[in-house]
Amino acid sequence: MLKDLKYNKYQNISQLLKNAQKIVLTAHANPDGDTIGSCLALYHYLIQFGHQVTVISPNEAPGFLQWLPYYNQVIIYDADNQKVESEIKNADLIFAIDYNAFHRAGQGMEDLLSNASAKKVMIDHHPNPDNLFDEKISDTSASSTAELVFRFINDLGHLDKINKEVAENLYVGLLTDTGSFSYSINSDQPYKIAAFLYNTGIDLQVINQRIYSTFTESRLRLTGYAISEKLVVNHSLRFAYISLSKEELNRFIYQTGDTEGLVNYALAMENIVAAVLLTEKDDKIRLSFRSKGDFAVNSIANKYFEGGGHRNAAGGNSFISMEETIKKLNNIIPLYIAELNAVQL
């Protein structure tokens, strides 16, 4: 046991696990490396105890995650909602992984999860969890849900169950949710966990390449276009944004995940404190917020764009046109000029 890691008592969850035969692990909509990695890590951990475990995701993960061990067995709600329905109805125990309210699993799954008779457990690091869970591991100071899953396994005294499959999946959660260990780290724990995972024999160089060096040509050209043609910078507000219409995305043969991380380029500029990526979807404009220092973008996402998230990384939606959304954003950001200027870089 890693004694210097945070130690909690998870007896209640442990008891629920003992009584459960059929366990369903669920990811949030538009799954990222943390939700999928944490689900699949728990899968590979739990099957060692003879549980019957199913992993469900509302929709497909981006291609750079699809090599993860067992990903090809994940049941995708968008592709087979009937199978998802029967799995959720028959489950003894349901986990919500890396999200804390059922609507984050998308409309179809929200109803199924809310009405399920199974006990429900949440493992997550986002603020303001719902009360609909029987048990929860909720810690907003954690770098990632993968960190919480590791701590859970550690606290149950099961580090010997962290085989290569568990380790690879946990490492991907940790890696992607911290931007390669560059943010969301409030303690030495992510590094200690990474060191433990490394020692299981997983190949970190290969994993890094599979996550970060798998751009299609069109994705790379979209990135170049977005930065060179669509980046708008307001130096006096220390703010920058990139907007991409559906037509522009289509021109670059957009696939899910292609704009992942794009907003970070806008934030990579010196003296920029807040950045937003706006992408036009079928029925809405999706906004992805990033910030540096104490500047909280989750409150802006929450107050004006029906969203939320972490202080330095948040998301929201807008149901007016792109042009109007940009106008709205340009009206809101100046309200925060004092906070933007107060950030020391």
Ligand code: MN
């Ligand atoms: Mn996460």
